[in-house]
Amino acid sequence: MRARKFWGWGYEDELLTLEEENNIDKSIAKTFVLDSVERIEIPKIDDINLPESSLKSPNSLKAIVSNDKLERLNHSYGKSFPDSARSILGQFPAPPDFVAFPNSEEDITNLLDWASSNDIAVIPYGGGSSVCGGVETNVGGDYNGVVSLDMKNLNSIIEIDRDSRTALIQGGILGPDLEGQLKEYDLTMRHYPQSFEFSTLGGWIATRSGGHYATLYTHIDDFVESIKMITPSGLFESRRLPGSGAGPSPDRFAIGSEGIMGVITEASMRLQDRPTYRSSCTVEFTDYENALSALKHISQAGLFPANCRLLDSNEALFNGAGDGSKHLLIIAFESADHDKSHSLKRALEIVEEYEGIFEEPKESKDAHRSGSSGSWRSSFIRAPYLRESFTRRGIIQDTFETAITWDKSHKFIENIKNQAAKAILEITGKPSLITCRITHSYPDGLAPYFTFGAFSTPQSMIEIWKEIKLATNEICIANQGTVTHHHAVGRDHRPKGYDDQRPDLFNKVLVAAKSSLDPKGIMNPGVLIDPEGKNISNWMA
Ligand SMILES: Cc1cc2nc3c(=O)[nH]c(=O)nc-3n(C[C@H](O)[C@H](O)[C@H](O)COP(=O)(O)OP(=O)(O)OC[C@H]3O[C@@H](n4cnc5c(N)ncnc54)[C@H](O)[C@@H]3O)c2cc1C
Structure with a gap:
């Protein structure tokens, strides 16, 4: 059994090579004009002091619970930047009292009954990859304890209906x-x-x-x-x-x-x-507004490509998919039933109208793994491993994503980049480059995903991250976007974000629904809304 890193992404044995580590030092020193770069050692489980568990599990649950130290560490946080930063710094003030691994729905019912009767918070935990404070166990003092409920044993396909x-x-x-x-x-x-x-x-x-x-x-x-x-x-x-x-x-x-x-x-x-027909092509644009117009036209043409991601020139450069002079639109079609080359042909007619330049499209089962789209794909999979190495140097590498309708799209992306860059400069005193890729597009709008690096030190990185997060929450909302397109709300997107975006009456509806399904307010308190009658702590507020 390979153990997961409690302080980062992936398994304990999945580390960067020495060369990759040295390259990161060099790139940080160059970007932020530093003589040397401080690196925190990878934390060791034995060096971390965990508060004793204050709960005794009842006999009926003994078979499914664990208070093993590594399990408690792994279930204290998800995988956001501050989760990783706090873990690397050994900060675990409020781990779960224990972790439950139910084997059946009956186990879950028993656990929830016991937790409701004893005022114990329960945090459902899937893979723990939340990047918005969704699985954090620091819920505040209104509960007699907190249990992380890990779903890993309920992991089967029960039945397949071939007809449907x-x-x-x-x-x-x-x-x-x-x-x-x-x-x-x-x-x-x-x-x-x-x-x-x-x-x-x-x-x-x-x-x-x-x-x-x-x-x-x-x-x-x-x-x-x-x-x-x-x-x-x-x-x-x-x-x-x-x-x-x-x-x-x-x-x-x-x-x-x-x-x-x-x-x-x-x-x-x-x-x-399973798809067997694949057609793909990467298109270069010199002008970003033209690239957006082409993306809109394709999105409204009823072609529905499987992939249609627009990387701005810097995003392309940092993902090894270009030299930084052109914006790239990666277009791919797939089907299990029929050849999609005619759809690609029509998409390419569209991009030509907007001065997009491309080479002869590829038609093969593995087309999506080669060329610029292949480079982007590999870098996409590697990114989380690189990110934690920046965290070990106290440098913030993070992302935020939103969505907006086409009528506001170009100005929106410009505003968000400029306003976020200004906020980061004010907070950190050093400039930051913000890159953008459009991850999803719709007939009526698009979802921009922003990546930034910001200067901080191991001592300041958590506070600085918090200030930046509050600023980007506010910027997305102020520009009429959403605080998240797909990373969810959790705890981190609430202040200056979801709490302002959500209609007041809808909040009442959610609180009332929760009171009905979860009368004691034990389920993941502080995520999305505050349960009625409870004082919840949110470290972001
Ligand atoms: C490197 C990285 C890349 C990511 N890329 C993407 C991406 O491409 N797209 C995207 O959408 N997100 C992405 N995320 C965010 C995250 O992976 C998603 O939110 C994902 O859906 C969370 O699934 P999980 O099983 O890890 O849930 P967890 O992180 O364990 O939980 C997330 C939330 O769901 C609740 N929950 C979990 N399981 C259950 C359950 N069975 N019943 C009820 N509630 C439950 C938890 O209480 C928590 O509030 C990324 C995160 C990381 C770290």
């Missing part, structure tokens, strides 16, 4: 296990968030994750046929239907509930046949 091309799947299954098991049936879900390796179906549904498809099936929402969720008040289960006009959707209510209403144990998911 759907499968009933347990919530704790990790991405690679899900796709591995579906492959045996020559099926796939084709939902690949960048965190695919260490995130789960239940987590994707609970956070409304965004996947590989850049158009049409952008969010996990589109694949969910029905849901089973265990709440402290009982079972919440919807009916398997391809569509339904029967009132507000129970599925839509559970999707995005971020563990505050109950635990998603199963879902019936819409599947795909």
Whole structure:
């Protein structure tokens, strides 16, 4: 069994090479004009002091709980920048009292009954890849304890309905296990968030994750046929239907509930046949506005490419997909049923109208793995490993994502880049380069995803990150975007963000719904909303 890093991404043995580490030192020294770069050692589990667990688990739960130190460390945080920073610095003031690994829905019901009766907070945990404080166990003093509920043992495909091309799947299954098991049936879900390796179906549904498809099936929402969720008040289960006009959707209510209403144990998911036809091409643009117009035209033409990601010139450069002089639009079509070259041909006619330049398109099963799109793909998978190395030097490498309608798109992206750069300069005293890629596009708008590096030191990085996060939350909202397109709300996107974006009456509806499903307010308190009658701590506020 390989152990996961409690302080970063991936397994303990997945470290950067010495050459990669030295290159990071050089690049930080050059970017921020430094004589030398400080590097914090990788933390050792034995050096970390954890508060003693204040809870005794009842006999009925003994078989499924653990207070092992590594488990408590691993379940204290998710994988955001401050999660990694606090872990590297050995700051674990409020770990879970214990971690529960239920083997059945009955185990979950028993745990929730016990937690409700004893005022103990329960944090549902899938792969723990949250980047917005979604699985943090520091919930404040209004609870007698906190338990992280890890879904990893509920990880099977229960049944496959070939006729309807759907499968009933347990919530704790990790991405690679899900796709591995579906492959045996020559099926796939084709939902690949960048965190695919260490995130789960239940987590994707609970956070409304965004996947590989850049158009049409952008969010996990589109694949969910029905849901089973265990709440402290009982079972919440919807009916398997391809569509339904029967009132507000129970599925839509559970999707995005971020563990505050109950635990998603199963879902019936819409599947795909495995694609065999692939056509792709990378288009270069000198002018960004032209590139955006081409993307809009393609998005509104009913072509629905599987990939259609626009990287601005710096984003392309940093991902090894260009020399930094051109903006790149990566277009790819795929199908299990028919040749898509005619769709690519039409997309390329469109880009030509906007002065896009491209080489002869590729038609092969592996077209998406070669050229600029292949370079971008490899760098996309490697990025999380590099990010934690910046954290070890006290340098903030982070991202934020939003969405906006086409009518405001160009000005919006410019405003966000300029305003975020200004805020970072004011906060850190050093300039920052902000790059942008459009991860998903729709007939009526697009989802820009921004990456930045900001100067800080190991001593200041957490406070500085917090100031930047509050600024970027506010900037997205002030420019009429959303505080998140697919990373979810958690705790970190609430202040100056979701708390201002969410309609007041909708807040009342959510609080009332939570009171009904979770009367004691034990489920993931402080995420999305505050439960009625509880004092919740949010370290971001
Ligand atoms: C390197 C990296 C890349 C990422 N890339 C993407 C990306 O491309 N697209 C994207 O959308 N997100 C991305 N994320 C964010 C994150 O991976 C997603 O939010 C993902 O959906 C979380 O799944 P998880 O299983 O890890 O959930 P966790 O992190 O364990 O939990 C997330 C939230 O869901 C709740 N939850 C988890 N499981 C359940 C359940 N069974 N029932 C009820 N509630 C539950 C938790 O309480 C928490 O609020 C990325 C994160 C990292 C670190």
